[in-house]
Amino acid sequence: MEKRFALVDCNNFYVSCERVFTPGLEGKPVVVLSNNDGCIIARSNEIKQLGIKIGDPLFRWKATIKKCGGHIYSSNYTLYADMSRRVMETLASFAPDIEIYSIDEAFLPLSGLREDSCKYGRRIRHTVKKWTGIPVSIGIGPTKTLAKAAARVAKKDSACAGVFDISHHPEDILAGLDVSEIWGIGYRHARFLKRHGIRTGLDLKEIEDSWIKKHLTITGLRTAWELRGISCIPLEEVSAPKKSIMCSRSFGREVNSFDELRQAVTSYTARAAEKARRQRSAASCIHVFLIENPFVHSHFTSHAACVQLPVPSAHTPELTGYALAILERIFKPGLSFRKAGVMLTGLVPRGQVQMNLFYPGREGLRELSLMKTIDTINTRWGRDTITYAGCGIERPWGMRRARLSARFTTCWNDIPVVKAS
Ligand SMILES: [Mg+2]
CATH class of the missing domain: 3.30.70.270 (Reverse transcriptase/Diguanylate cyclase domain)
Known part of the structure; x- marks a missing residue:
């Protein structure tokens, strides 16, 4: 068909x-x-x-x-x-x-x-x-x-x-389509193609396969075939769980105190763990990184480390413990930071967690049902209805968002009011 x-x-x-x-x-x-x-x-x-x-x-x-x-x-x-x-x-x-x-x-x-x-x-x-x-x-x-x-x-x-x-006259459209605007052709490949006189979608469509494969690899060849109307890129499954989960943000201002970084890392860990639980995964490894202010130093400097967990987990307090231990290792007094992040990798399905003979793991039934309760409350009543004290209350390091509109669809207090007269 x-x-x-x-x-x-x-x-x-x-x-x-x-x-x-x-x-x-x-x-x-x-x-x-x-x-x-x-x-x-x-x-x-x-x-x-x-x-x-x-x-x-x-x-x-x-x-x-x-x-x-x-x-x-x-x-x-x-x-x-x-x-x-x-x-x-x-x-x-x-x-x-x-x-x-x-x-x-x-x-x-x-x-x-x-x-x-x-x-x-x-x-x-x-x-x-x-x-x-x-x-x-x-x-x-x-x-x-x-x-x-x-x-x-x-x-x-x-x-x-x-x-x-586009099915009726693809050539007319492709002739007017710059190669840089073709899906799957990145900036560098577009520049390369233009140097070789290939400027439009129509030009690319008509190039020999061997040349494309040599210079643009198999991905480029697939794009050329797709331009010719031969479908090579199938629809991807929507529900495939993510292989890693990242939570990172730039701070609203420079941060140099350990306490503030601890709050930020605690809240990013909580957010990442919540995402892992939502897709029913547990993390085998946790990474924490800090990025220095690139405007102070002429170069980009980041500090990062990771820990392999004895048993994969999605239990926020346990992950936070590891994240803060990493933070202590990578934090350097006297530096100012612009951004921090937490990444969970080696995600495995909850039901397939490999137990460790020498480490009982902290994620028993009690912990599981506590996490589930917190997630349910936060889904029902809005993010951070229940939060960890370690995330801080004021969060002076938080993002600058001076012109924020209301959460019209996700918060009871922000639902728009319609007046009928
Ligand atoms: Mg759009």
Whole structure:
């Protein structure tokens, strides 16, 4: 059977999430900032028209944005993650085997679809907008790479009304597609290709296999085949558990006290352990790292170490004990740090934990049910309803988020109020 894929991509996702709950932002210039309010990471179309680029520092454009009556937001990941879940659940009602590719993109299998693909796409688009308030663009094609290219057209060309099927005239589109914009072609490969006169998707599609394989390896060859309409990259399983879990953040300011670092590492460990429990895994190894302030030293310096656990665990107090022991080893007084992180690796399914004859492990039934209770309460009543004293109360090292919107969908106190008169 001929294969067919749709790529559903949320338009200006973070900005759209803010607009759902503050409809007055519709049609106004809106930006969302990176952690610590430093750079611009999401832009409304009005902002794009001003020539503001992703990654530009806020200070450079702040006055311009204000002058055009624009709005500036800190990133509200709690809101974006919940809105993403809603969008993905809506998409799964069309095709249960979707591949969630990123927070705002998913591939849908369309093979065997009897209906006209664009009509079907428009139905998906209408439903997502109606159920979640988020506008999406949909690209359709015989391979994932072509569906990605189609989604660019769907987003840019207003004549498509948000849905574009590339199957009919792929050559026309590929001729206008810069190689750097092809899914799977990184910055370095794009530069290399251009040096050899291969500038567009159409050029790449027509190059000999042996040349591509030699210079771009098998991954590049797969991309070229996909451009020719031969599907080589299948949909990936959604529910595959992660192999490692990382929790790291930049601090809102420089941190040099051990106590503050201890709070940060304790809270990152708690968060990572919670994620491990959610996917029913236990960690065999825990890593902790600190990154010095790159602006003080001209070079990037990090301090890191890890510990192999005697028995894999997802028990927060046990993991915290190891994490803090590592922190003591890597901490150096007198240095100031910009970021810390905790990573759990060697994740194994809970049911397959190898016991250790010489170490009973601390994760008995009591501990398991305590963790389960804490997770249930925090899921029901919001993150950090129950937290560890070691995480600190004030958290002066926390992220700067001066322009944060409310947690409209995940916190009872923040639910929007509708007044009917
Ligand atoms: Mg997007």
